[in-house]
Amino acid sequence: MTAPEAAPTRAPGGAAGRAPGAAAGRAARGPRSPWRATAAALPWLGPALLLIFGVVIFPAGYMVWVSTRQISPFGVDRGGVGLRNYQRLLQFEAIGHVLTNTVAWVVGVVALTVLISLGLAQFLDKAFPGRRLVRLAVIVPWAASVVMTSTVFVYGLDPFYGVMNKFLVDVHLLSQPFGFTQQPLTAFLVSMGVAVFVSLPFTTYTLLAGLQAIPGDVLEAAQVDGAGRAATYRRVVLPMLRPALAVATIINIINVFNSLPILRTITGSLPGYDADTTTTLTFKFIQADRQIGTASALSVVNFALVLTVIAVYLRVVRPMRED
Numbered sequence: 001m002t003a004p005e006a007a008p009t010r011a012p013g014g015a016a017g018r019a020p021g022a023a024a025g026r027a028a029r030g031p032r033s034p035w036r037a038t039a040a041a042l043p044w045l046g047p048a049l050l051l052i053f054g055v056v057i058f059p060a061g062y063m064v065w066v067s068t069r070q071i072s073p074f075g076v077d078r079g080g081v082g083l084r085n086y087q088r089l090l091q092f093e094a095i096g097h098v099l100t101n102t103v104a105w106v107v108g109v110v111a112l113t114v115l116i117s118l119g120l121a122q123f124l125d126k127a128f129p130g131r132r133l134v135r136l137a138v139i140v141p142w143a144a145s146v147v148m149t150s151t152v153f154v155y156g157l158d159p160f161y162g163v164m165n166k167f168l169v170d171v172h173l174l175s176q177p178f179g180f181t182q183q184p185l186t187a188f189l190v191s192m193g194v195a196v197f198v199s200l201p202f203t204t205y206t207l208l209a210g211l212q213a214i215p216g217d218v219l220e221a222a223q224v225d226g227a228g229r230a231a232t233y234r235r236v237v238l239p240m241l242r243p244a245l246a247v248a249t250i251i252n253i254i255n256v257f258n259s260l261p262i263l264r265t266i267t268g269s270l271p272g273y274d275a276d277t278t279t280t281l282t283f284k285f286i287q288a289d290r291q292i293g294t295a296s297a298l299s300v301v302n303f304a305l306v307l308t309v310i311a312v313y314l315r316v317v318r319p320m321r322e323d
Helices: 015-029 034-066 084-090 095-124 131-143 146-156 163-170 184-212 216-224 229-240 242-257 261-267 278-287 292-317
Strands: 069-071 077-080
Touching: 034 069, 034 292, 069 292, 084 292, 095 131, 095 184, 095 242, 095 278, 131 184, 146 163, 146 184, 146 261, 184 242, 184 261, 216 229, 229 242, 242 292, 261 278, 278 292
Parallel strands: none
Antiparallel strands: 069 077
């Protein structure tokens, strides 16, 4: 009987021989430095960072700097004044009412938009004849100019020749034409309605995308377990819609908070500040009163309010948490 042949050995320079040495070399070098990783990513992140700095960080910083300067009506910088512009803003007699209008404007428009969009998204998620046409029709208010849409409502609600006003009289909802856009309260409410109307498409499509991302087997499992439609929607669908709801709500807060065209078109001709928000008041400070420093201070306050509202929303609601 012959002795068994020995198993062939690989040369030390082969692949099997290199692996332990390479692993030992990597272990000796240690983990990759975070600074080296950041430096390697800079060529790819550089353009985006430059864009953020030029469009967001620099204008915001310059706005804060201008809010501490005394700027003449002709744009001449007369030197620093510290916090005097903020003091002048706090002494403005209508600031309390304007802040109340701003809170009502943001909360009302965003809440109504999200609630109505939830129903629209649920409807558009179902299969029915002509669904594609209906989805395209929902985009129209978003695709159209906001100023044009607001102008249509202004002329449509005119008490003398507005077709909307005449329709309300013809169906006996009004006994006579009413000047909706000629009084502060009703003009403000009309502006809120227009803001909801133009905000629905984006919010609806965002929530619709979230609905379509929910796996069908999850809904089927809930039905097999005996959950009804309401319970399935409340306990399964809504929790899985948190990311979509977060995106829709945050972007709506930012857009509605800084919305100028709607209020300017519908309430801009009204005297006083009864229908103003902080954004329209900033515009009046600049255009009518030429108070550039005060307008900059109000812009800083407006910016801080937006960040605060978003931070509170993310802290309280925590829409991105995992269950």
